[in-house]
Amino acid sequence: MKKGIYKKCLECSKDFYVAQWELKSRKYCSRKCFHKVWGRKMIAYSHKRKGIYKINSGSFKKGQTSNEKNINWKGDNVGYFGLHKWIELELGKSKDKECVYCGNNKNLQWANVSWEYKRQLDDWIPLCYWCHRKYDVNNWGAATHKFNL
Numbered sequence: 001m002k003k004g005i006y007k008k009c010l011e012c013s014k015d016f017y018v019a020q021w022e023l024k025s026r027k028y029c030s031r032k033c034f035h036k037v038w039g040r041k042m043i044a045y046s047h048k049r050k051g052i053y054k055i056n057s058g059s060f061k062k063g064q065t066s067n068e069k070n071i072n073w074k075g076d077n078v079g080y081f082g083l084h085k086w087i088e089l090e091l092g093k094s095k096d097k098e099c100v101y102c103g104n105n106k107n108l109q110w111a112n113v114s115w116e117y118k119r120q121l122d123d124w125i126p127l128c129y130w131c132h133r134k135y136d137v138n139n140w141g142a143a144t145h146k147f148n149l
């Protein structure tokens with residue numbers, strides 16, 4: 001017996017069936033729609049953020065002469081951990097940030113917007129553990145695949 005209801009997808013306005021247990025959490029008909037919305041949020045955020053970075057750039061702490069020297073780059077192929085290290089040097093520790101999605105300030109992680117793990121500052125956003133999981137679930141295994149983890 002079906003206990004759920006039909007809802008309208010917030011992205012494509014298609015009706016879709018929602019089971020009772022996900023009545024509150026489910027807003028989109030498919031992962032594709034969910035991901036589209038996320039992608040837009042992330043891009044909007046990274047645009048907004050660009051201004052902030054300009055102000056902070058060049059203000060490295062004592063002893064941090066050049067980020068490039070701290071990490072042994074192999075071209076763009078720096079590996080998963082190299083990238084995370086680089087992000088922390090450039091943008092600070094994820095734990096000092098706020099989740100761009102829900103505003104949470106606990107269990108923060110750097111998440112990659114494009115899933116291509118670019119060495120590009122606007123390709124990274126702080127997400128809390130839970131939102132990060134939600135985000136990555138759409139493309140689970142991208143990092144594993146790319147970096148042979």
Ligand SMILES: [Zn+2]
Nearest residue numbers: 009012029033
């Ligand atoms: Zn939809």
Ligand SMILES: [Zn+2]
Nearest residue numbers: 099102128131
């Ligand atoms: Zn969050």
